[in-house]
Amino acid sequence: MATTQYLLDASRMPKHWYNIAADLPSPPPAVLHPGTLQPIGPADLAPLFPMELILQEVSTEREIEIPEPVREVFKLWRPAPLFRAHRLEKALGTPAKIYYKYEGVSPAGSHKPNTAVPQAWFNAQAGVKKLTTETGAGQWGSSLSFAGSLFGLDVTVFQVRVSYDQKPYRRALMETYGARCVASPSNETAYGRAVLAQRADHPGSLGIAISEAVEIAAQNDDTKYALGSVLNHVLLHQTIIGQEAMLQLEMAGDDPDVIVGCTGGGSNFAGIAFPFIGQQLRGGKKRRIVAVEPAACPSLTRGKYAYDFGDTGHMTPLTKMHTLGSTFTPPGFHAGGLRYHGMAPMVSHLKELGLLEATAYHQVACFEAGVLFARSEGIVPAPEANHAVKGAIVEALRCKAEGRSETILFNLCGHGHFDMAAYSNYFAGKLSDQSYSEEELAMALSGLPSVPA
Numbered sequence: 001m002a003t004t005q006y007l008l009d010a011s012r013m014p015k016h017w018y019n020i021a022a023d024l025p026s027p028p029p030a031v032l033h034p035g036t037l038q039p040i041g042p043a044d045l046a047p048l049f050p051m052e053l054i055l056q057e058v059s060t061e062r063e064i065e066i067p068e069p070v071r072e073v074f075k076l077w078r079p080a081p082l083f084r085a086h087r088l089e090k091a092l093g094t095p096a097k098i099y100y101k102y103e104g105v106s107p108a109g110s111h112k113p114n115t116a117v118p119q120a121w122f123n124a125q126a127g128v129k130k131l132t133t134e135t136g137a138g139q140w141g142s143s144l145s146f147a148g149s150l151f152g153l154d155v156t157v158f159q160v161r162v163s164y165d166q167k168p169y170r171r172a173l174m175e176t177y178g179a180r181c182v183a184s185p186s187n188e189t190a191y192g193r194a195v196l197a198q199r200a201d202h203p204g205s206l207g208i209a210i211s212e213a214v215e216i217a218a219q220n221d222d223t224k225y226a227l228g229s230v231l232n233h234v235l236l237h238q239t240i241i242g243q244e245a246m247l248q249l250e251m252a253g254d255d256p257d258v259i260v261g262c263t264g265g266g267s268n269f270a271g272i273a274f275p276f277i278g279q280q281l282r283g284g285k286k287r288r289i290v291a292v293e294p295a296a297c298p299s300l301t302r303g304k305y306a307y308d309f310g311d312t313g314h315m316t317p318l319t320k321m322h323t324l325g326s327t328f329t330p331p332g333f334h335a336g337g338l339r340y341h342g343m344a345p346m347v348s349h350l351k352e353l354g355l356l357e358a359t360a361y362h363q364v365a366c367f368e369a370g371v372l373f374a375r376s377e378g379i380v381p382a383p384e385a386n387h388a389v390k391g392a393i394v395e396a397l398r399c400k401a402e403g404r405s406e407t408i409l410f411n412l413c414g415h416g417h418f419d420m421a422a423y424s425n426y427f428a429g430k431l432s433d434q435s436y437s438e439e440e441l442a443m444a445l446s447g448l449p450s451v452p453a
């Protein structure tokens with residue numbers, strides 16, 4: 001009988017995170033202070049993050065130990081399964097072999113607890129009592145709420161307005177874990193009030209919600225900020241995904257030719273891809289690495305590689321990344337976790353080095369792919385994950401057209417059980433595809449900060 005699930009014993013769960021900074025041919029551009037335009041140091045980040053996380057942010061050590069108490073929590077759902085998508089392969093009639101790593105088995109339903117748990121733990125170790133954060137899809141907010149409940153932290157989540165309205169049960173989940181959830185933009189911060197004064201029915205964006213969460217953390221000594229993506233330490237924490245997948249593919253006697261992940265801020269993509277890119281950088285096999293983003297928020301495919309703020313209120317340092325402009329408000333499409341104006345600086349750097357490819361698809365095509373996946377494999381993917389499913393299906397159909405039996409690995413980063421309203425809208429024909437003209441993009445990019453080369 002053909003094997004469908006590749007399961008690792010808990011004893012084989014990775015004990016270290018993989019840090020790609022150790023293997024890069026050139027380091028990414030420095031992070032700059034927005035006032036002085038000089039590179040920032042660890043002390044500049046100290047008001048927002050505990051020192052252990054700041055040290056991870058700047059580390060060039062190849063392996064960073066996962067603390068034992070964090071690994072204990074991970075045992076609730078890790079190692080996560082790797083599946084061979086036999087039924088999807090058959091439905092597509094492809095000679096390709098499709099594998100997917102499934103992160104929806106976590107308590108929050110996605111990859112986000114992989115970093116929420118260590119972030120909460122390092123904060124608790126540093127004596128922090130309260131955390132603030134943003135959430136787009138609700139997956140990250142739920143994950144940090146869960147992690148906060150484990151380590152006695154008080155968590156406040158600014159949930160992007162459209163997502164707050166689309167997904168009331170995500171809010172209920174956060175409250176179940178003991179967190180407070182606020183629709184962003186809100187009246188709780190000076191920045192939120194300023195945005196609402198301009199437009200009372202503002203749909204919100206991750207960039208705005210980040211500004212609100214950062215504002216609260218910066219003003220309160222007992223409060224720190226946690227980010228669900230983009231930063232090096234967040235990407236680092238997700239590398240447990242790719243490391244497990246490597247061991248599981250070994251069990252399957254296979255080796256991927258193509259690796260696919262969806263990109264919002266870049267963390268689940270980094271999680272599946274970085275360990276494999278690292279192997280290549282150390283002289284191993286060269287694979288195609290494909291990042292899939294929404295055509296309605298196309299930072300990697302249509303953004304500019306430039307210094308920009310990570311938030312809309314301009315409270316963060318400047319990082320060099322693919323950006324659509326920090327004041328860009330993406331339309332309210334149904335993959336809230338992918339509605340971010342920028343891309344992780346590390347993912348952007350790897351794209352510039354030619355180590356990955358990027359492609360963009362519209363949401364209707366992604367839902368179509370997600371429904372085919374659900375009808376063949378059973379799991380209903382999160383709308384964000386549908387982008388990876390679409391990317392994998394495109395590769396499998398290419399293999400069919402070319403008569404090649406390549407091995408495709410993709411990250412099914414979350415389930416869509418809280419996203420069924422989006423599926424209902426899809427079935428009712430209510431989803432539309434939005435894109436931008438070059439003029440609109442140029443307008444959003446005209447406000448980029450000027451940084452001398």
Ligand SMILES: Cc1ncc(COP(=O)(O)O)c(C=O)c1O
Binds near residue numbers: 110262263413415
């Ligand atoms: C299920 C899911 N996938 C992907 C993302 C995008 O984030 P990232 O690119 O950091 O993985 C999110 C963000 O909320 C998410 O909830």
